[in-house]
Amino acid sequence: MAPRLSGVTRASSLGPIGAFMKDRGGSIERVLRNCDLPYAILEQPELIVPLREQFRLLERAARDTGDPYFGARLGQAVKSKELSAFGAWVCKAETLGDAMTRAHAGLNAMLQTSTVLTVSLHGSRARWSIEFIEPETEGRHHNEFLALGYAMDIVRVYAGPHWRPDLVMTALPSGSPRSPLEDIFQSEISHGHAVPAIEFQASLLAHTVHTAQLMPGHIDETREPPIPRQSDVLATTAAVTELALQEGYPRIDWVAAKLGTTSRSLQRRLSECGTSFADLVDGVLSRHAKSLLRDSGASITDIALKLGYSDPAHFTRAFRRWTGTSPSAYRQAASAI
Structure with missing residues (x-):
């Protein structure tokens, strides 16, 4: 059986990476040349990019800026409502629980394949995890941190802009330093998990949209090409x-x-x-x-x-x-x- 092709994602999932790199003395143009990717992905967020290439791009961006936690820092600058029509649609849900249900239902069809979202309850806490079903390892942890940043921003739409998770779980080796990530996420860090996740009070699932995070009324999906199914x-x-x-x-x-x-x-x-x-x-x-x-x-x-x-x-x-x-x-x- 032939190995399956890479999953794909929209270019919009890279967030404001160009300006973000410039602010840190890096060059997105240099990184794109290094990865042999077109500059158009910064100008046309609806374009579809292989997920493995996004992993590589984030790894090269980290090297270019000299920041081993590049994906985590970029993840704190992203806004879910700018994550294509998918992000806007998710954050138009009435409650956080409804938004997470939308995210699980629409992710593979509207934004990104080879990706699994899971929510589970652990006593008074909810755990929201994300897993990438891709064999590539280069840049993987940067993409995981970026994805956690989007998950956190979705929660902030309902919990308020200053909310932080109780715990951030990572797939980094258990002996990895925690302090740098604790400074970035402003949360407790736990390494050595099978998949990355965030934990927060389950009571937040019933929260409605925070007044400071109200979304625009119109969502334009007409410019976005469909996301191909993983098997297609x-x-x-x-x-x-x-x-x-x-x-x-x-x-x-x-x-x-x-x-x-x-x-x-x-x-x-x-x-x-x-x-x-x-x-x-x-x-x-x-x-x-x-x-x-x-x-x-x-x-x-x-x-x-x-x-x-x-x-x-x-x-x-x-x-x-x-x-x-x-x-x-x-x-x-x-x-x-």
Whole structure:
């Protein structure tokens, strides 16, 4: 059985990482180059990124800033309501308990796969844990701390902006230093757990939205592409191909590497699904081309370059193959409609 592909997440889950790094003397541009990821993930938070690549990016960001607790500090700067439509939808729930129920129900469909949220009661305390079902280890603890930061912010929507958990449980080795993390989280730290979690008074589950944390009334989900199911090879590959397109014409070796597999293995799996990488790329490029021709005033030359073609003639030939008409004729017809 072929190993499964990497889980995925929205670029929005990185929070304000660009400004955060700049404030600490780092360079997000340098880190993105090092990770071979497009700068577009900072400008288009709806883009889908392989989860393993987010792990790596956080690890390189920690090295770039010289901060071994980078993920934990970034996690204290994030806001759940900015975490795509998912975060806004979760924090519109009536009570914290309802919000956590929404988070569990919507996470894999709206924001991130390969991730499991669990809540359990331990006497008077509630424990909210998060587990990443990914084999990658590089940068994993940074992503775990970032996720705990989002969980804490959701609780603060209901408990107030100055709330802190009673206990933060980490998956770091039991002998790891606790003081640096206690300073960051302003909470008691316990290491050596199977999965990271936060503990707090269970009575908070009934709290309604804190007045200082009221959410805007409108949630716009129209700009967000759907999150592909973990088992959907075609949709997952197409989503990462969309990411590759931000840097030029998509290459199978780049897409395969980001998904944690090889070009040959990915091509084989696509063949089993009745398609090829070339056909999949054609579908992605065709959708983008039609959208740009309909909805933007960009010239055909600019659209060709944006889609990774060396000149408009190559783009025009490809567009005729996809649609049976030229880009200019398609635009004219779309404008008339």
